[in-house]
Amino acid sequence: MTMFVNKMEIVLLYLGSFLFIEGTLADDWSEWSSWSGCSVTCGPGVRHRQRFCIQVDSLPRNRKDSCRGSKNQYKDCYEQLCPSYLDWPRVHFNGKFVSDSPSANNYRCAFQPSEYCPTCDTSRRETGAMASYVKDANSSQILENALGNGHFYFYETEVTSACWDGESDCVSTDDPIVGKQVKNPHHARMVDLDPDWQQATDIIGLKIHIPGLLVAPMTRTTLNSLIKRQKEGGDTTAVVYYKGKLTNIKWIDPVYKEKFRNATELSMRFHLDQFQFEEMSGRLTGTIGMTSPDDCDMSYGARVMKSYVHGEVPFYVSREHKKLVFDLGGAIPCSSSGNFSASDFNLKVLDVVVSPSNDEFCNFIDCKDRTLTCDGKTYFMLTQGGVLDTVHTSQNWYSTYGGVLEISIDWATDAVFDMLSKSQMGIINQSSTSDAQFRKSKKSTYSACGLFPDRCDHGSSSEEHCWIFVMENPNGVNIKPTREITRRLNRGETWIIPTLSSSYGRPIKNASVELRILKTLNDLEECKQNTVSCSPVLASPKHILKLNDLMHTDAHGLAELSVKVVGKPGFPRRCGLDGQIYPLGIILTYSAADGRIVRVGEGGMFDGISDPFNLKQVKKQCNLQQAYNSVQITVFLCNRSFTFTIICHGQRSRLRHSISTWFHKDWSCSSNFLP
Structure with missing residues (x-):
């Protein structure tokens, strides 16, 4: 028989017994509700x-087989990675740093005994003397601070602003924490991975003390990227x-402990620039903010x-606060004096754009007013009129807010944020015309100047209206190690990444996901007194490394x-250098x-x-659509077992290194040094 109950179309099929579907009476349960939103x-x-x-009236009550199964169902969800230090609350700081690192480590010929000058005065910097290294029979080179002690620390650094929530503006005056010094109770140590791979320098033993706020050690951290900020010059x-x-x-003050959600860990990122060898110091700015289990230790894993x-x-x-938050601290060029307002960098009108995967975006915004085309690709302007222009018209965004900018898009609806959550975003520079003229243009021309500005003449074309300053990967892809990005290994050891x-x-x-090795050529200096020339080849021989088989990401990526x-x-490198570098x-x-x-x-x-x-x-060689080198994932190998131990006031770190970093005595991998 068939029975309809209360117009709910609950169908009872009687075939001599009740019909079960997956162990549950089909007529006893309602339909499942819609899934709830994610719990976080x-x-x-x-x-x-x-x-x-x-309950069906015609069926007996209290049946043991009634409504079998659970009335609740749960499933995992992962809306997005947590935003680390860009979230609220956070504090920004600004000041100076000292890096007393030995510059001899930057000169590969220093590791060739015949190149070293044993009769030269090798006393430390305090005496005003420098170590000397002979490059050839007719000349010599005096290295700045050749025998530095490797110390690294902040000085004249203070909290410059605090951003407690996304509803209110960041404060730079009316908060007791603003103006507090950011101190290091002890000096940390800065350690190069190798003279041939200075892109991976460690800071070990850094401890932060902000009176009235907190005292905490920072985990070992490695330099992530080295970006040229000025048109002329070297690393400085x-x-x-x-x-x-x-x-x-x-925590020193329970009020601030509560503001930071009783956190036991925080994330910290800082930028270093304007380094001067004479004073061994430079400019420092940074941010201390929230962290989470999915926050990578040394890099940023979200967008x-x-x-x-x-x-x-x-x-x-x-979405909650209708804001965009950017860390532009390492991206904006400046003059040799650190001035971001210099006029020769061709930054004119900087705005945020989005490239949605379809035209649905026009259902939510006025596309006629916000559309621009570069090289046949359509972008929609999330901001207009140069809302990011503060980065090249003032210093405040860097010195007060740690290079972090908040941009309000309070006009955006939930539908707009849905599109932003799955669309490529970027920043464009309208370098040759005003904002009003730009929007009236029928078609703008794309220029490679956005990627390679030092390879083109911005003034050569009057038709150039925009170029890409920075842009998200076309598929929004970001790949990062969650922990350390460099490791020193001996034979038989394994590094899990x-x-x-x-x-x-x-x-x-x-x-x-898989690991790969490519033979890498470095533009390295020859040691002229060698009878055999130095080799610029890194990552060879390959057969001594065994890489894992193809792996697959889990539900958490x-x-x-x-x-x-x-x-x-x-x-393989000769020139007195033992071992090899494997990027x-x-x-x-x-x-x-x-x-x-x-494939990225x-x-x-x-x-x-x-x-x-x-x-x-x-x-072409790796069959890739895009390739990046924003993290220097690198292994250093020695021929003999070598342990290089650093103790920085209780924080112990065991490093494997080709030399003793702070003095010249023995270049072999069997050396041990305990500062």
Whole structure:
């Protein structure tokens, strides 16, 4: 028989017994409710739905087989990765740093005994003397601070602003924490990985003390990127950034402990630039903010915009507060005096754009007023009139707010934020015309100046209306190691590299991930007195490293890669340098939502891809659509077991190194040094 009850179309089928579907009476349960929203706004959470037991009058009550099964169901969810230090609350600081690092480590010929001048005065900097290294029979070179002690610390640094929530503006005056000094109770140590790979310098033993706020040690951190900030000059014209976590926090004031959600760990990122050898100091600015289990230790794993010239710009789209938050601290060029207002960098009208995957965006915004076309690709302007122009018209954004900018988009609806959560975003520079003229233009021409500004003449074309300053990967891909990015290994040792892969700030699951090695050529200096020339080749021989088989990411976008040392590297670089440097690359392959295969590379293996020819070769050799080198994933190998131990006031770190960093005595890998 068939029976309809209360117009709910509950059908009872009687076939001599009740019909069961997967162990549950089909006529006793209501339909499942819709899934709830995720229990958290970021990180791993849970969705929930439920159903209700509906009693049928003709059936006996209290049956043991009534409404079998659970009335609740749960499933995992992961809306987006947490935004780390770009979230609220956070504090910004600004000041100076000292880096008393030995410059002898920057000169590979210093490791060739015949090049070293044993009769030269090698006393330390305090005496005003420098060590000397003979380059050839007719000349010599005096190295600045050749025998520095390796100390690193902040000075004249203070909290400059506090951002307690996304509803109110950041404060730079009316808060007791503003103006407090940021101190280091003890000096940390700065340690180079190797003279041939100075892109990976460690800071070890850094401890932060902010009176009235907290005392906490920072985990070991490694230099992430070195971006040229000025048109002329060497490393002193660059900006670098470090990111690490403050752990075992001792809160001084319970009010601030509550403001920071009773956190036991925080994230800290700071930029260093304007370094002067004479004073061994430079400019410092940075941010201390929230962290989470999915926050990478030394890098930013959520959404980033990239440029081969301007580096990486982490950013955060806050639906709750209708704001965009950018860390532009390492991307904006400045003059030799540190002035961001210099007029010769061709930054005119900077705005935020989005490139949605379809035209639905026009249902939510006035596309006629906000559309621009560059090289046949359509972008929609999230901001207009140069809302980011403060980065080249003032210093305040850097000196007061740590290079972090908040932009309000309070006009945006939930539908707009839905589109932003799955669309490529970037910053464009309208360099040759006013904003009003730009929007009236029928079609703008694209220029490679956005990627390679030093390779083109901005004044050569009157038709040039815009160029890309930084842009998110076309699929929003970001690949980062979650922990350390460099390791010193001996034969028989294995390095496990946990890796996070994300797309538009969400974990990519079931993606293929693998490690690769490419032979790397470095433009290295010859040691003239050698009878055999030095070799500029890194990452060779390859057979002494065993890389893991193809791995797949889990539901959290994580995969564990590994590299094992199965042999000795020998002396392939010669020039007195033992061992070898192996820059590694991570290759990610996955199927996008539209079925396209996406293949992207990241890591130290791709060093040098700012040269268009190198980029083209790497993409062809590895069958990649894009390649980046925003993290210098690198292994250093020695021929003999070598342990280099550093103790910095209780924080112990065991490093393997080709030399003793702070004095010249024995260049072999069997040396041990305990400062």
